[in-house]
Amino acid sequence: MRIPFRSLTFWIFLGLFAGLAAGALFGEKVVPLGDTLGELFLRLLRMAIMPLIVTSITSAVISVGSRENLGVLGAQTFGYYIVSSLAAILTGQLLVNILAPGVGSTLQLERSPDAIPAIEKGFGQILLDIIPENPFASMAEGNVLPVIFFSIMLGYFISRIREPHRTQIGDLFAGLFDAMLRMTQLIIWTAPIGVFGINAKIVATFGFSAFKSLGFYFVVVLVGLAIHAFFTLPLAIRLVTGRSPIRHYRGMPPPLVTAFSTCSSIVTLPLTMKAVTENSGVSRKIASFVLPIGATVNMDGTALYECVAVVFIAQVYGFDLTFGAQLLIVLTALLASIGAASVPMAGLVMMTIILSAVGLPLEAVGLIIAVDRFLDMFRTATNVLSDSVGTVIVAKLQGEDVLRKGPAPTTPAPTRYA
Numbered sequence: 001m002r003i004p005f006r007s008l009t010f011w012i013f014l015g016l017f018a019g020l021a022a023g024a025l026f027g028e029k030v031v032p033l034g035d036t037l038g039e040l041f042l043r044l045l046r047m048a049i050m051p052l053i054v055t056s057i058t059s060a061v062i063s064v065g066s067r068e069n070l071g072v073l074g075a076q077t078f079g080y081y082i083v084s085s086l087a088a089i090l091t092g093q094l095l096v097n098i099l100a101p102g103v104g105s106t107l108q109l110e111r112s113p114d115a116i117p118a119i120e121k122g123f124g125q126i127l128l129d130i131i132p133e134n135p136f137a138s139m140a141e142g143n144v145l146p147v148i149f150f151s152i153m154l155g156y157f158i159s160r161i162r163e164p165h166r167t168q169i170g171d172l173f174a175g176l177f178d179a180m181l182r183m184t185q186l187i188i189w190t191a192p193i194g195v196f197g198i199n200a201k202i203v204a205t206f207g208f209s210a211f212k213s214l215g216f217y218f219v220v221v222l223v224g225l226a227i228h229a230f231f232t233l234p235l236a237i238r239l240v241t242g243r244s245p246i247r248h249y250r251g252m253p254p255p256l257v258t259a260f261s262t263c264s265s266i267v268t269l270p271l272t273m274k275a276v277t278e279n280s281g282v283s284r285k286i287a288s289f290v291l292p293i294g295a296t297v298n299m300d301g302t303a304l305y306e307c308v309a310v311v312f313i314a315q316v317y318g319f320d321l322t323f324g325a326q327l328l329i330v331l332t333a334l335l336a337s338i339g340a341a342s343v344p345m346a347g348l349v350m351m352t353i354i355l356s357a358v359g360l361p362l363e364a365v366g367l368i369i370a371v372d373r374f375l376d377m378f379r380t381a382t383n384v385l386s387d388s389v390g391t392v393i394v395a396k397l398q399g400e401d402v403l404r405k406g407p408a409p410t411t412p413a414p415t416r417y418a
Contacts, residue, residue: 011189011191011192012191012192012195012369012373014192015191015192015193015194015195015196015199016195016196016199018196018200019034019195019196019197019198019199019200019203020199020200020203022034022196022200022203022204023199023200023201023202023203023204023205024203024204026200026204027204028204028205029204030200030201030204031200031201031204031205033197033200034196034197034198034199034200034201034204035197035201036197037193037194037196037197037198038194038197038198038201038363039197040190040193040194040197041187041190041191041193041194041195041197041198042194042362042363042365044187044190045187045352045362045365046142046352046362047187048180048183048184048187049142049144049352049353049356050139050142050147051176051180052180052181052184053144053147053148053151053353054139054147054150054151055173055176055177055179055180056177056180056181057148057151057152057155058151058152058154058155058158058173058177059155059170059173059174059176059177060155060297061151061152061154061155061156061158061159062155062158062159062166062169062170062173062174063170063174073286073289073394073398076394076397076398077289077290077293077294077390077394078293078297080390080393080394081293081294081297081298081390082334084232084233084236084298084300084386084389084390085298085299085300085303085334086330086334087228087232087300088224088228088232088300088301088303088304088382088386089303089304089307089330089334090330091224091227091228091232091304092220092221092224092303092304092305092307092308093307093308093311093326093329093330095220095223095224095227095308096220096224096307096308096311096312096315097311097326099216099220100315101213101216101217101219101220101312101315102213102217102311102312102313102314102315102316103315104213129143129145129146130145130146130149131146131149132146132147132149132150135147135150138150142356143357144332144353144354144356144357145328145331145332145357148332148353155173158170158173191369194369195369198363198369213312213316214368214371217308217309217312217368217371218371218374218375220308220312221304221305221308221309221375221378221379222375222378224304224305224308225301225304225305225378225379225382228300228301228304228382228386229381229382229385233245233385233386233389234249236389236393237389237392237393237403240393240396240397241392241393241396241402241403243402243403243404244403245389245403247279247280247403248276248279248280248388248389248392248403250279251275251276251278251279251280252275252279252385252388254271254274254275255268255271255272255274255275255384255388256381256384256385258271259380259381259383259384260377260378260380260381263373263376263377263380264380265294265295265299265380265383265384265387266295268295268384269291269292269295272291272384272387272388273287273288273291275388276291276388276391276392280388280391280392280402280403281395281400281401281402281403281404282391282392282395282400282402283395283400286391286394286395286398286400287391287395290387290390290391290394290395291387291388291391294386294387294390294391295387298383298386298387298390299379299383300382300383300386301378301379301380301381301382301383301386302379302380302383303334304379304382305351305375305379306351306354307329307330307354309351309368310329310351310354310355310358310360311326311329312368313355313360313364313368314358314360316364317360317364325358328357328358329354329357329358332353332354332357332358351365352365
C-alpha cells in the first residue's frame with residue numbers, strides 16, 4: 001500500500017502521534033521544545049490573519065458586486081445564504097451550550113487569559129466597535145471585526161466605481177488574495193510541527209486524560225452538521241417548494257462524495273451543477289449564477305464548526321460566555337465564513353479570526369487541530385449540500401418547476417462553466 005507522504009493529513013497525524021509519544025516518554029524534558037515549535041506555528045498564523053482578512057473578503061465582495069443582473073435573483077440568493085448560515089451557526093451554538101463538551105475539562109494551557117474582552121463589553125459597545133475609527137490602527141492592534149467591516153465596505157464601493165479602475169483594482173485584490181492563499185497554504189503545512197509541539201507539551205504536563213473532552217467536541221460538531229444537513233435543509237426545501245426533498249438528495253451523492261474527499265467546494269462545482277440541473281430540474285441559468293456564488297460565500301458547515309469550536313475553547317478555559325460575547329461569535333462566524341476560501345482547512349485559518357475577535361489565545365487552536373481534518377471533510381460536504389439546496393429554493397422562487405414528479409428532466413449537452 002502506498003503511504004501518502006504528500007498528504008497533509010498524514011503529516012498532521014504523524015505529528016500528533018509523535019507528540020503524544022514524546023510527551024509520554026520524555027515528560028517535562030520535552031516542554032521547552034514543544035513550546036518553541038508550537039509558538040513557531042502560531043506566529044506564522046498570526047502573521048497571515050490580517051492580510052488574509054482584507055484580501056479575501058474584499059476580493060469576494062468585489063467579485064459578487066461586479067456581477068450583472070443581481071436584482072431580485074441576487075437578493076434571493078444572498079437572502080438564502082445568510083439565513084442558512086445563521087441557522088447552522090445557531091444550531092451549533094445551541095448544541096455546544098446544552099452539551100457543554102469543554103466544561104470540566106482537565107486540559108489547561110499556559111496562556112490562560114484572566115478575562116475575555118468580549119465578555120466585558122455590552123451589546124451596544126460591541127456594535128460600535130464594529131465600525132473602525134482608523135482601519136489601519138485596527139489592523140495593527142489585531143481588532144478583527146472592524147477590519148472585516150472595512151473590507152466589506154471597501155469591496156462594495158470598489159465594485160461601484162467605473163471601468164477600467166474597477167477591473168484593475170479588482171484584479172489587484174484578486175492577485176493579492178491568491179498570493180495570501182498560497183502563503184497560508186504553506187503556513188498550514190507547518191501545522192504538523194505545531195501539532196507535535198503543542199500535544200507533546202499537553203501530554204507531558206497533564207497526561208492523556210486531557211483529551212477526553214476533545215472526543216466529545218468532535219461528536220457535538222458532527223451532530224450539529226447532521227441536524228443541519230438532514231433536518232434544517234430538507235425542511236427548507238419542503239416549506240419553499242411544497243415537495244419532498246428526497247428526489248434532490250438522491251442526486252447528490254456524486255458531488256457530496258467528491259466534496260468529502262477533496263474538502264473543496266470549488267472542485268466539486270461541476271458535479272453540483274450537473275446534479276441540480278439533471279436531477280432536480282433547476283435551469284442552467286439559475287445554477288450557473290447561484291452555485292459559483294455559494295461556493296465563495298456560503299459556508300454553513302464551516303460557520304457551524306467555527307461557532308462550536310470557539311465556545312468549546314472558552315469552556316475549556318472556564319469562561320461562561322455572555323449573550324453579547326456569543327452574539328459576537330455568531331456575527332464573526334457569519335462574516336468569516338463569507339471570506340473563507342474553498343480550499344482544504346480554510347475553516348481552521350478563519351477560526352483564528354474568531355478567536356482573535358473574542359479575545360481567546362490562538363494557542364487554543366492546538367486543542368482541535370488534531371481532529372480538524374476529519375471535521376473538514378464533513379463540513380465541506382455540508383457546505384456543498386447547502387449550496388445545492390439554495391439553488392433549488394432560488395429556482396422555485398424564480399418560478400421554475402423544480403423537483404417535479406416523473407422522469408428526470410432532460411438537459412442539453414453539458415457546457416463549460418466559468
